[in-house]
Amino acid sequence: MLSIFKKKETAVPKASVHVSDDEITAIADAVMIPLEEVKDDAFAQKMMGDGVAFELKEDVVLSPCNGTLSAVFPTGHAYGLTMKNGVELLVHVGINTVSSKGDGFKVLVEQDQKVQAGDPLVKLDMKKLKANYDMTTMLIITDPNEKEIRFIDYGEVEKGQKISR
Amino acid sequence: MREFKYTVKDELGMHARPAGLFVKEAVVFPGRITIVKNGKEADGKKIFAVMELDVECGDEIILRTEGEQEEEAISVLSRFLEENL
Numbered sequence: 621m622l623s624i625f626k627k628k629e630t631a632v633p634k635a636s637v638h639v640s641d642d643e644i645t646a647i648a649d650a651v652m653i654p655l656e657e658v659k660d661d662a663f664a665q666k667m668m669g670d671g672v673a674f675e676l677k678e679d680v681v682l683s684p685c686n687g688t689l690s691a692v693f694p695t696g697h698a699y700g701l702t703m704k705n706g707v708e709l710l711v712h713v714g715i716n717t718v719s720s721k722g723d724g725f726k727v728l729v730e731q732d733q734k735v736q737a738g739d740p741l742v743k744l745d746m747k748k749l750k751a752n753y754d755m756t757t758m759l760i761i762t763d764p765n766e767k768e769i770r771f772i773d774y775g776e777v778e779k780g781q782k783i784s785r
Numbered sequence: 786m787r788e789f790k791y792t793v794k795d796e797l798g799m800h801a802r803p804a805g806l807f808v809k810e811a812v813v814f815p816g817r818i819t820i821v822k823n824g825k826e827a828d829g830k831k832i833f834a835v836m837e838l839d840v841e842c843g844d845e846i847i848l849r850t851e852g853e854q855e856e857e858a859i860s861v862l863s864r865f866l867e868e869n870l
Contacts, residue, residue: 660802668805668832691833698801700833708833710801718800731837762805762832 636736637780641686641704644769644784645737646777647711647759648681650674653774655758660715663758668710671760672771672783679744681713682779683735684759690732693718696725696742701735706765713742715754724749738780787859789848795870799840801832803869808832810865816852818862829862 639645646652651674658664658673683701690708691700697717701709713725724745729735749755761769772783793799799807811818811829818829822844827834829848840846848866850858 662802662806667809668802691836693801693836694839695800698836700836702833710805710832712801718797718802760805762808 636683637738639686639737639782642784643737643782644684644709644759644771645682646779646781646783647674647684647741647757648779649677650757650777650779651677651775652771652777652783653756655760658715658756658758659754663712663715663760668758669760669762670764670769671709671758672774674757674759674777676744676746676755676757678779679746680740681711681742681744681757683737683739683741684709684711684783686736688732688734689729692727692729692731695720695722696727699729699741700762705767706763707761707767707769708763708765710758710760710762711741712758712760713744713755714749715756717749717753717755720749720753786849786851787855789859789863789866790845791848791863791866791870792845793840793842793866793870796842798842798844799835799838799846799870801836804835805832806869807862807865808835810862811858814850814854814858814861816850816855816858818858819849819851821847821849
């Protein structure tokens with residue numbers, strides 16, 4: 621599509637941020653907390669893998685990396701991302717949110733789509749969702765592909781900020 | 786090769802969390818673990834592959850274990866399905 625080239629000329633503000641393919645970024649303006657504090661045993665006990673969690677301050681969740689959307693769950697609450705280095709990340713928006721069956725989730729991406737860190741994945745109707753769910757959002761390393769991934773200290777983060785180190 | 790047929794009873798299907806927990810149980814076995822839905826196969830050791838099958842309530846799936854420890858694998862994983870899905 622030629623429109624790709626057009627976009628470059630008309631300085632449309634890009635949502636994505638420039639990071640290397642190995643880096644992981646904050647999925648929103650949020651408070652980053654330890655996975656152990658998440659009120660869901662499967663995540664808190666790291667049964668799904670290591671990672672971090674976010675108390676979201678806004679209603680759009682962004683891709684945490686450059687990569688491919690290997691899995692987009694139809695209900696919009698979970699996203700599987702594969703990075704170029706083979707690391708697999710799961711973004712799980714909220715706790716038990718599968719029960720909403722998509723209500724309150726506006727999915728902005730498609731399965732197998734390539735994304736850059738900072739590209740929007742989903743828009744949330746926070747008012748509706750927060751009435752019924754704990755919207756703590758988990759970023760889980762479901763497959764570290766034998767790499768050691770460490771995160772920055774917990775606390776306030778800005779969207780697109782590098783959180784891996 | 787061992788196979789186990791199961792109809793999913795959980796109203797919410799095999800979503801991210803159960804898929805993740807299944808995979809955790811599956812990866813400890815050395816052999817091949819496969820979940821089949823409507824002829825479509827997914828590597829039972831890969832969470833995204835399992836999620837992609839989009840297994841919903843009422844779907845019939847086949848759990849297949851092959852190779853070393855296939856007997857133990859089918860026993861443990863079929864029990865997981867019965868207890869969690």
